[in-house]
Amino acid sequence: MTEELSRLKDHYLRCVRCGQCRSVCPVFEEIRNETVTPRAKVFLAHMLAGGEVKADAEASFNLSQCLLCRACSRECPSAVPVHEIVTAARSLTSRKVPNPVQKIVFKDIWTRPALLNLSAGVVRRCQGLGILDLGISLKLLPRSFSLPGRLSPRPARALISQLTKAQGRAKMRLGYFLGCSTNFLYPEIALGTVEVLSQLGCDVIMPRELKCCGLPQLETGELNAARSLAAANSESFKRLGIEVVVTDCASCAATIKESPEFERIRVMDLSELLVELLSGQNTGFTRIQKPVTYHDPCHQAKALGITSSPRELLRLICDDYREMPGASKCCGGGGTFALNHYDISMGILNKKVASIKETGAETVATSCPTCIMQLRHGLLKHSCKTEVAHPVQLLAQCLGLAHIKPAI
Secondary structure, eight states: OOHHHHHTHHHHTTOOOOOGGGGTOHHHHHHOOGGGSHHHHHHHHHHHHTTSSOOOHHHHHHHHSOOOOOHHHHHOTTOOOHHHHHHHHHHHHHHHSOOHHHHIIIIIITTOHHHHHHHHHHHHHHHHTTHHHHHHHTTSSOGGGGTTOSOOSSOGGGTSOSEEOOSSSOOEEEEEOOOHHHHHTOHHHHHHHHHHHHHTTEEEEOOTTOOOOSHHHHHTTOHHHHHHHHHHHHHHHHHTTOOEEEESOHHHHHHHHTSGGGTTSEEEEHHHHHHHHHTTOOOOOOOBOSOEEEOOOHIIIIISOOOHHHHHHHHHHBSOBOOOTTTTSOOSOTTTHHHHOHHHHHHHHHHHHHHHHHHTOSEEEOSOHHHHHHHHHHHHHTTOOOEEEOHHHHHHHHTTOTTOOOBO
16 A cells, blocks of 8 residues: 555545535536546545555546546545545556656656756747647647647746835735746736735745746656655745745645645735735725626635635726626646546536626636636637636736736
């Protein structure tokens, strides 16, 4: 029995196969196959731990058909942490039946900022030459390679100083965790976060040596790599005397907050902090007139349990906020899930796009860059002109930071 699964034995033995998890699993809702249900994965992990099932390619594939959205973990009447069990089981299969490409990307490259920057530059160059588009159209590359869209000409890390001082008297001193998706895909979100916090009276420190939060490694079973990243990032903040950290990525926030290495650092959700900073202030901003709705990222709503503060923020800055039906349902992104199971991901996404359209909103806001990528992809596929934005971008516009644009 592996160490990770052994630690969770009491949890997976509590599963009574009641099937309650089936009612909230977006993957099961899409393909209606018992093997993808959370209870099936818990049972598979149990069998793997006892050696009754081989950790082979079939087991690895079955475990990969999970978004790790945590809907089942929150719904389970026996409080079984399904997402932890699946992650531990993936760690076992990744060792027994390693995926060479996955290991190179997420263990060897993604954990080293210099190599990751170099790889992003190669991808950027290939996009500029049309090589990736040609490869996708000729079916030489998977369709999921179209998901990220064009990488930004310059990553956010090249645009933001280690210290951005508060405008006027500093009220708070914060560490800013810059996630990979924000850095390479949406540097405007990072700029918006830093500039808004500065305008609201915060000294913002972004350590230059920050690495990935470790979520891609957790998703692909590289648990030791994830722990190493968490330790390095925690040490970067501690070295600068930072006790409070904020990030504009819900997935990064959940990952570092749940890491033991960050137990002595307060990790704040950006929307909660912004509501706190705006409370009682007469900022004199111009409110957004067009209708806006909100999509709950799974890591924000289900992992962190935060749903009210993003809506409170949007109601503060928008004249026409509209609640979306099924706002907390997964959009089908799930990090690496959309890359590995594109068709299932798109089926789940189609339901989310229909919910967005039902609101009649011109902008859908969400607090996760990966969700922004997924929603933008789905809306474009449906020829829908709805903008996709991070709430901090909308606040930046209200505060007169006109250069911080939404992701169209």
